[in-house]
Amino acid sequence: MATSATTGLPDATAAPVVAPSAPNPPSVHVRAVITWLAIFPLVAIGMLLIGPVSVDWHPVARAFVLTLIVVPLAVYLVVPQLMRAYGAIRARKSR
Template identity: 60%
Template sequence: MTVTAPTTAPSVHVRAAITWLAIFPMVALGMTLMAPFTATWPPALRALALTAVVVPSAVYVVVPRLMAAHQRITHRHN
């Protein structure tokens, strides 16, 4: 059995940066891919459709993976 030292959560600033790194490319790509199909939609409906995909994807898939990668990188350098 391997004993590891407890890890501390990243600061709120690091979490915000990681979340932005997840959200920005997803929104940019989503806007680009949706543009041909939603050009005539009202802006609020476009935002609703985009965030219905981006937010759950970011919360459940992308951000946790980026946080794990951040932990591996910072743990290796300590």
């Protein structure tokens, strides 16, 4: 809000500042599908890669190591890329 230089009070003649509206975020259902699209291939590939090394491991240890790899990859790399792609498709459709 603009203020008067002399009084320090809000200036009634100044036009209100309107922030540009942000696009609506995807629905929870779309986010769930995007997350699944990121997680499933990472888990499948991770299981194939650590399978030969972890044959004798306890299943909880296998799950622990797999999630140590898959979760950061999904959260920091794959899901943001898929969300960007979804946003681009959505923007293209809205034009």
